[in-house]
Amino acid sequence: MIRLALQKSGRLGEESLALFQKAGIDIPQSGRKLRVTATNFPLEILFLRSSDIPEIVSDGAADMGICGQNILKESEQENLQEIRPLGFGKCHLMMAVSKKNADIYSSDFLSGKRIATSYPKTVKDFLHIKNISAETICLSGSVEIAPTLGIADAVCDLVSSGETLAVHNLIPVETLLTSEAALFRRKTPLSEKTLEDLLQRLDSVLQAKNLKSVTMNVSKSSVEKISNLLPGLESPTIMPLAKEDWVALHSVVSEDKNFWETMKKLKKAGAKGILISPIDRVLL
Numbered sequence: 001m002i003r004l005a006l007q008k009s010g011r012l013g014e015e016s017l018a019l020f021q022k023a024g025i026d027i028p029q030s031g032r033k034l035r036v037t038a039t040n041f042p043l044e045i046l047f048l049r050s051s052d053i054p055e056i057v058s059d060g061a062a063d064m065g066i067c068g069q070n071i072l073k074e075s076e077q078e079n080l081q082e083i084r085p086l087g088f089g090k091c092h093l094m095m096a097v098s099k100k101n102a103d104i105y106s107s108d109f110l111s112g113k114r115i116a117t118s119y120p121k122t123v124k125d126f127l128h129i130k131n132i133s134a135e136t137i138c139l140s141g142s143v144e145i146a147p148t149l150g151i152a153d154a155v156c157d158l159v160s161s162g163e164t165l166a167v168h169n170l171i172p173v174e175t176l177l178t179s180e181a182a183l184f185r186r187k188t189p190l191s192e193k194t195l196e197d198l199l200q201r202l203d204s205v206l207q208a209k210n211l212k213s214v215t216m217n218v219s220k221s222s223v224e225k226i227s228n229l230l231p232g233l234e235s236p237t238i239m240p241l242a243k244e245d246w247v248a249l250h251s252v253v254s255e256d257k258n259f260w261e262t263m264k265k266l267k268k269a270g271a272k273g274i275l276i277s278p279i280d281r282v283l284l
């Protein structure tokens, strides 16, 4: 049984549970329970505050955890190891200053100033690397309001859309780190077989994220031309059709920036009835 710590409520907890569900791991609705066991996989989930997750894993109360890379970095727990970035909860930890200071900003601006943040260790590392001496004001939330209250000259906080900074008349001037949700473990042994099974299931969902199953009817004479247009995982599957001289071609195509251009080219080359379907999971 693997014990995994997850955010109790909030953006990362919800997306993590959705990922497990897509991977075919059934986790009962927790309600007020802080500890639940998956019904079809040897996995126990502990629901915690994000900032407590690294320490709980580091201390051995859980084997693995999911939290933002920002929290993992701030925790400075040396016996933890990131296993997978999970592709959600993306954000940047940014330094921001008021509009009037943004134009004159360089890192040296921070010298002798007060910086409000919920990430004091990451900020101290940043200042140390830049060889700047500044004071950090540690707040657990609502960091953006600190300059208006006159208790800080700059803030260092997470940014995704940038709207919160804008509302507080703050301009992002420097990125300390980029972050997304990540699965991590303690560096001590745990059931490698169960871990491998868990990773295989999660990877099957993560790798399928941008893949589409594409099927189309094509005349036998255009099979080669159309096959060459299909950037699939392997060569396309060709299936016979009742209609003479026609076949169905199936391939798996990544939905990247060229996807719709490729679909247009397939149509132009004579492909008919192109079916595009999502793929839940793929084992590569």
Ligand code: PRT
Binding pocket: 007, 008, 009, 010, 011, 012, 048, 049, 050, 051, 067, 068, 069, 070, 071, 089, 090, 091, 157, 158, 159, 160, 161, 162, 163, 164, 165, 179, 180, 181
């Ligand atoms: O509730 P709990 O104690 O578990 O932690 P929490 O209060 O930090 O939870 P939550 O859900 O807010 O954040 C959990 C994790 O989500 C963070 O540790 C990040 O890894 C990730 N994440 C991604 C974010 C954001 N984007 C984000 N925008 N966490 C917080 N924000 C906040 C930010 O602090 C700021 O106040 O959103 C505001 C800025 O958003 P924009 O869109 O206006 O730029």
